[in-house]
Amino acid sequence: MQLKNRCIVIALGGNAITRPGIPDTIANQFKHTRESLPPIIKMAREGYRMVITHGNGPQVGNALLRVEIAREKAPELPLGVLVADTEGGIGYMIEQSLENGLMKEMIERDVVTIVTQTLVDKNDPSVKDPHKFVGQFIEEEDAKTLSRDLGWVIKKDKGRGWRRVVPSPKPIKIVNSKIIKTLVDMGVIVISAGGGGAPVYYEDDGSLEGMDAVVDKDRASAVLGLEIGADTLMIMTHEDGVYLNYGKEDQKLLDKLSRDEAKELLEAGHFPKGSMGPKIESAIQFLEGGGKKVIISSVGNGFDALEGKAGTTIT
Numbered sequence: 001m002q003l004k005n006r007c008i009v010i011a012l013g014g015n016a017i018t019r020p021g022i023p024d025t026i027a028n029q030f031k032h033t034r035e036s037l038p039p040i041i042k043m044a045r046e047g048y049r050m051v052i053t054h055g056n057g058p059q060v061g062n063a064l065l066r067v068e069i070a071r072e073k074a075p076e077l078p079l080g081v082l083v084a085d086t087e088g089g090i091g092y093m094i095e096q097s098l099e100n101g102l103m104k105e106m107i108e109r110d111v112v113t114i115v116t117q118t119l120v121d122k123n124d125p126s127v128k129d130p131h132k133f134v135g136q137f138i139e140e141e142d143a144k145t146l147s148r149d150l151g152w153v154i155k156k157d158k159g160r161g162w163r164r165v166v167p168s169p170k171p172i173k174i175v176n177s178k179i180i181k182t183l184v185d186m187g188v189i190v191i192s193a194g195g196g197g198a199p200v201y202y203e204d205d206g207s208l209e210g211m212d213a214v215v216d217k218d219r220a221s222a223v224l225g226l227e228i229g230a231d232t233l234m235i236m237t238h239e240d241g242v243y244l245n246y247g248k249e250d251q252k253l254l255d256k257l258s259r260d261e262a263k264e265l266l267e268a269g270h271f272p273k274g275s276m277g278p279k280i281e282s283a284i285q286f287l288e289g290g291g292k293k294v295i296i297s298s299v300g301n302g303f304d305a306l307e308g309k310a311g312t313t314i315t
Helices: 026-036 038-045 057-069 079-104 140-150 177-185 217-228 259-267 277-288 302-306
Strands: 007-012 049-054 111-113 117-119 132-138 153-156 162-166 189-191 198-202 208-210 232-237 242-244 252-254 293-298 312-314
Touching: 007 038, 007 217, 026 038, 026 079, 038 049, 038 079, 038 302, 049 079, 049 177, 049 217, 057 079, 057 132, 079 111, 079 189, 079 198, 132 140, 140 153, 140 162, 177 189, 177 217, 217 232, 217 277, 232 277, 232 302, 259 277, 277 293, 293 302
Parallel strands: 007 049, 007 232, 049 189, 111 189, 117 198, 232 293
Antiparallel strands: 132 162, 153 162, 198 208, 242 252, 293 312
């Protein structure tokens, strides 16, 4: 197979594996993973060099629940380790499902999962003022107990109930980017930076240490893309693309945007922090750092979006 010079970082949204209203069993996660892969298999056939990243929010929430249930019966696992655990587990599901899909299509491409560490600043502002909700909803009395006994920071989530909040520091560097680039240059499809990667920081002696935090997957994907020389960042989500006035009667799909136009709309408040905002911020970061194109589309329309027939393209 003749490989293209183009390299794409494909950021799979959480709905690629876990879907609202459907029991989050492993069988269903495998099913949804298989359903999400046809566009990626088409890209593999066309010879694109690829890195696949993915979300892990529901899986980390379930892992935290298991830790809470097993408290005083099994050693507690810190959040950074749970991120790494889910990187491996979800990576295994994507890797196996993709290998099977490639085999059926008689496409000879190797696939590998790398449990990734993401460098962050230990003094990131979010450390002092954590805001990222994780885990299950908690009754108010239990919230007070957990806060007192475990030192958790717990806040109300939009009036729906109490939840733990943790830091979400901005990614600075992907620690494993050198080996990821080596593999991509060889034509290997790499699954990495799952859930944004396990956050780590440098101690004063230069050693790495983990942090109880989570990193935004799309931001980490942008950083990784720049470090490995990718020209395209593709963010696959549950929406068809980027909308103006989303959810209103006059909502409008924006099929093409310039970086400056995206920045103006972001600054004007069109893209909320809890939904499209971080994706647009990641797109701007990637383009300002030297990337050539960002595509935001639904999972199913991924290949059409790559050809400019669907989704939103930002240049």
